[in-house]
Amino acid sequence: MDFETKVIHAGVEPDPLTGAVMTPIYQTSTYAQESPGHHRGYEYSRTDNPTRTVLQTQLAELESATHTLVFSSGLASIDAVLNLLQAGDHVIAGDDLYGGTYRVFDKVAAHRGIAFSFVDLRDEAKLRQAFTQSTKLVWFESPTNPMMNVIDIRSVTQIAREHGALSAVDNTFMSPYFQRPLELGADISMHSMTKYLNGHSDVVMGALMIRDKEMKSPRKVWSDPDFSAPKTLYARLKFLQNAIGATPGPFDCFLVLRGIKTLAVRMQRHAENAGHIARFLESHPKVERVLYPGLESHPGHAIAERQTSGFGGMMTFFIRGGLPEARKFLENVKLFTLAESLGGVESLIEHPAIMTHASIPAEKRREIGILDNLVRVSVGIESANDLIADLDQALAKA
Numbered sequence: 001m002d003f004e005t006k007v008i009h010a011g012v013e014p015d016p017l018t019g020a021v022m023t024p025i026y027q028t029s030t031y032a033q034e035s036p037g038h039h040r041g042y043e044y045s046r047t048d049n050p051t052r053t054v055l056q057t058q059l060a061e062l063e064s065a066t067h068t069l070v071f072s073s074g075l076a077s078i079d080a081v082l083n084l085l086q087a088g089d090h091v092i093a094g095d096d097l098y099g100g101t102y103r104v105f106d107k108v109a110a111h112r113g114i115a116f117s118f119v120d121l122r123d124e125a126k127l128r129q130a131f132t133q134s135t136k137l138v139w140f141e142s143p144t145n146p147m148m149n150v151i152d153i154r155s156v157t158q159i160a161r162e163h164g165a166l167s168a169v170d171n172t173f174m175s176p177y178f179q180r181p182l183e184l185g186a187d188i189s190m191h192s193m194t195k196y197l198n199g200h201s202d203v204v205m206g207a208l209m210i211r212d213k214e215m216k217s218p219r220k221v222w223s224d225p226d227f228s229a230p231k232t233l234y235a236r237l238k239f240l241q242n243a244i245g246a247t248p249g250p251f252d253c254f255l256v257l258r259g260i261k262t263l264a265v266r267m268q269r270h271a272e273n274a275g276h277i278a279r280f281l282e283s284h285p286k287v288e289r290v291l292y293p294g295l296e297s298h299p300g301h302a303i304a305e306r307q308t309s310g311f312g313g314m315m316t317f318f319i320r321g322g323l324p325e326a327r328k329f330l331e332n333v334k335l336f337t338l339a340e341s342l343g344g345v346e347s348l349i350e351h352p353a354i355m356t357h358a359s360i361p362a363e364k365r366r367e368i369g370i371l372d373n374l375v376r377v378s379v380g381i382e383s384a385n386d387l388i389a390d391l392d393q394a395l396a397k398a
């Protein structure tokens, strides 16, 4: 089945009870049992809910996953992965990450005794050097947020496997329409579904798409009586989804199911508009440099062409000058909304250093390249002409 068909049909059948064509919102916390322990597969909605089951089944089909688990936010799904680890474990993470991901690594998991090395994963030698005896996970984004670096997913996941570590890719920026990390060797593909998968800026939700595998040598933490059973990656994450309980409600699952139906057409339009805007910005005298993997000038263009089927709707650019020019420009956009987040049908624009990436220490931000004249754009699906006209008039005022 082609992707365009999958987003409409995969995993979504008429409701078995009533024939309802659209998946009903099973707004219930609990389910009647015929006899203690005898039920129809549902006992409590933190554990499982039929609306959520349909969403998880469809997502798995979209990304060639054996299973998908959804969570109440992208960060809750990241935390579930971190809960596979225990004190003393080591994680290699990309050095350019969404600020909230960096924060949960550095300010939460690190305090539970998990060690992190933040590495520029474009450099294979640096990646290989970063492994220790305790490395259990390699976590990265591609393209990275906000520097739009392209990481070779096949190569990094292969190196992780050689070292017996899990690999997880935050695939939020590309969506399964343009990039499917599990097909390139990753064990986990994570999404903030708050973004493209839902696509309408009205839900916060996360997902882990999983290529299930036996987990070798379950360690002490897994051998406690309640935890001894899960022997596979999926079973452990499913256990954690229920045990921690950061699950989304059925209404939000319904909204994401509805959003997914237009994922293919939305992504095509996001990318088409982004291509026009990137070329406009690249030729504008008030713009220093544009970071968009679809441009031939982007150092990761060739890898992006190889591992994705399109370049998405996200880009960043350096405006000529510093914070005053960036601020003036951002205060003057009219069609673009100055706001955090991305991936909705409407175009958003923001200042990473002050907004989405403020939780990264200033010195580290400078090291990565998140300077005060960096602007991030989430290109929506409006008319490209109108979007360009808006950027043009705001640049004139900067």
Ligand SMILES: Cc1ncc(COP(=O)(O)O)c(C=O)c1O
Pocket (backbone or CB within 6 Å): 073, 074, 075, 076, 098, 100, 101, 141, 145, 170, 172, 173, 191, 192, 193, 194, 204, 205, 206, 341
């Ligand atoms: C790339 C990326 N990963 C993860 C997240 C976190 O997701 P959520 O906000 O749904 O918790 C975000 C949010 O902006 C993001 O942009």
